[in-house]
Amino acid sequence: MPIPYGRQSIDQEDINAVVNVLKSDFLTQGPVVPRFEEAIAGYVGARFAVASNSATSSLHLACMALGVGQGDYVWTSPTTFVASANCALYCGAQVDFVDIDPISHNMSVVKLREKLEAAKTKNILPKAVIPVHLTGLPCEMEEIHALSREYGFRIIEDASHAVGAHYRDTRIGDCRFSDIAIFSFHPVKIITTGEGGIALTNDKELARKMELLRSHGVTREAHELENSSLGPWYYEQQQLGYNYRMIELEAALGLTQLQKLDSFIDRRQNIAAQYNEYLADLPLQLPMVPSHARSSFHLYVILLRTEKLSRSHRQIFEMMREAQIAVNQHYMPVYLQPYYKRLGFEPGLCPQAEDYAVRAISLPIYPDISDGDFKQVVSVLRQCLS
Ligand SMILES: *Cc1c(COP(=O)(O)O)cnc(C)c1O
Numbered sequence: 001m002p003i004p005y006g007r008q009s010i011d012q013e014d015i016n017a018v019v020n021v022l023k024s025d026f027l028t029q030g031p032v033v034p035r036f037e038e039a040i041a042g043y044v045g046a047r048f049a050v051a052s053n054s055a056t057s058s059l060h061l062a063c064m065a066l067g068v069g070q071g072d073y074v075w076t077s078p079t080t081f082v083a084s085a086n087c088a089l090y091c092g093a094q095v096d097f098v099d100i101d102p103i104s105h106n107m108s109v110v111k112l113r114e115k116l117e118a119a120k121t122k123n124i125l126p127k128a129v130i131p132v133h134l135t136g137l138p139c140e141m142e143e144i145h146a147l148s149r150e151y152g153f154r155i156i157e158d159a160s161h162a163v164g165a166h167y168r169d170t171r172i173g174d175c176r177f178s179d180i181a182i183f184s185f186h187p188v189k190i191i192t193t194g195e196g197g198i199a200l201t202n203d204k205e206l207a208r209k210m211e212l213l214r215s216h217g218v219t220r221e222a223h224e225l226e227n228s229s230l231g232p233w234y235y236e237q238q239q240l241g242y243n244y245r246m247i248e249l250e251a252a253l254g255l256t257q258l259q260k261l262d263s264f265i266d267r268r269q270n271i272a273a274q275y276n277e278y279l280a281d282l283p284l285q286l287p288m289v290p291s292h293a294r295s296s297f298h299l300y301v302i303l304l305r306t307e308k309l310s311r312s313h314r315q316i317f318e319m320m321r322e323a324q325i326a327v328n329q330h331y332m333p334v335y336l337q338p339y340y341k342r343l344g345f346e347p348g349l350c351p352q353a354e355d356y357a358v359r360a361i362s363l364p365i366y367p368d369i370s371d372g373d374f375k376q377v378v379s380v381l382r383q384c385l386s
Pocket residue numbers: 053054055056057080081083084132158160161184185186195196197
């Protein structure tokens with residue numbers, strides 16, 4: 001099997017936890033999902049957590065809870081997985097993209113400010129901005145938060161990559177500088193539940209809205225009913241919700257995974273430090289982590305200084321894949337996807353993101369990578385760049 005760019009780490013403790021749920025009374029809507037929600041909220045220091053069946057669903061719930069709808073604009077980074085933008089389209093809103101910073105590759109605060117200034121004069125300010133902590137490196141949240149106060153938009157952090165990351169004296173997910181933050185528990189991410197996501201917030205009302213919409217928009221709570229109860233069976237559907245629930249097996253896996261989160265991150269940082277050392281002399285731009293941040297290193301992305309290389313980005317990709325190293329590209333600008341082009345987006349919108357995409361290569365990084373496989377990656381890459 002090729003060396004993947006990322007994969008899960010599962011041990012006997014994880015397996016036992018899932019098997020125990022299979023033998024229990026509840027496979028869904030039992031006690032484990034609330035325990036998982038409390039554990040994640042406790043870990044990051046947020047007041048509320050609402051788990052779901054994917055980060056994509058959680059992003060959709062977050063947009064709905066903030067009232068994103070037709071006529072609204074939502075801005076995100078072009079350099080992200082499509083789900084960061086699709087969530088706004090699900091709500092009937094329009095999406096736009098803010099170009100990235102050439103060093104961090106996260107949404108550029110300078111570009112954001114410029115775009116806000118321009119949008120203000122045209123009266124088309126965004127309802128929400130979705131910064132994405134690409135690779136697990138936190139965005140400049142303090143600055144983005146200050147801009148949200150100045151221009152009146154809400155913030156959803158797409159922290160799918162950034163479980164366990166730190167920003168200044170906060171943990172990503174504590175929502176110090178945002179309304180809602182989203183984690184993903186897909187198997188390539190930092191910890192996994194198989195499929196799964198969670199929305200964190202300090203706002204009780206937003207949490208309750210997401211909880212209702214996650215489960216059909218249905219409530220049984222006496223104090224929430226619109227009509228008087230007709231009996232003990234009575235429930236009301238008050239909004240058009242979905243079935244976005246996480247199941248008990250997933251939450252059980254998440255709980256045992258969470259216990260290993262810090263050791264996973266230590267290991268990822270250790271691998272990143274080794275790459276930094278072994279690749280330092282090559283014509284590459286390596287990841288930079290400012291001293292006020294701790295990256296969770298979901299990805300280790302190198303940028304080719306193609307002007308100094310005899311082979312192209314594509315040739316190097318093909319050589320590495322040929323050598324059974326499943327390198328990847330995270331990401332081509334979302335607006336260059338065929339679906340987004342049909343919405344009217346054109347090349348040239350975010351030059352920095354476009355330049356990044358033709359130079360970026362994600363190298364394998366995951367806790368269980370063997371020393372042999374790691375050395376193989378470095379050695380093949382050196383050959384490709386020679
Ligand atoms: C993985 C990912 C998502 C979607 O996560 P799922 O849990 O697979 O739905 C959203 N945004 C980013 C940036 C991601 O990497």
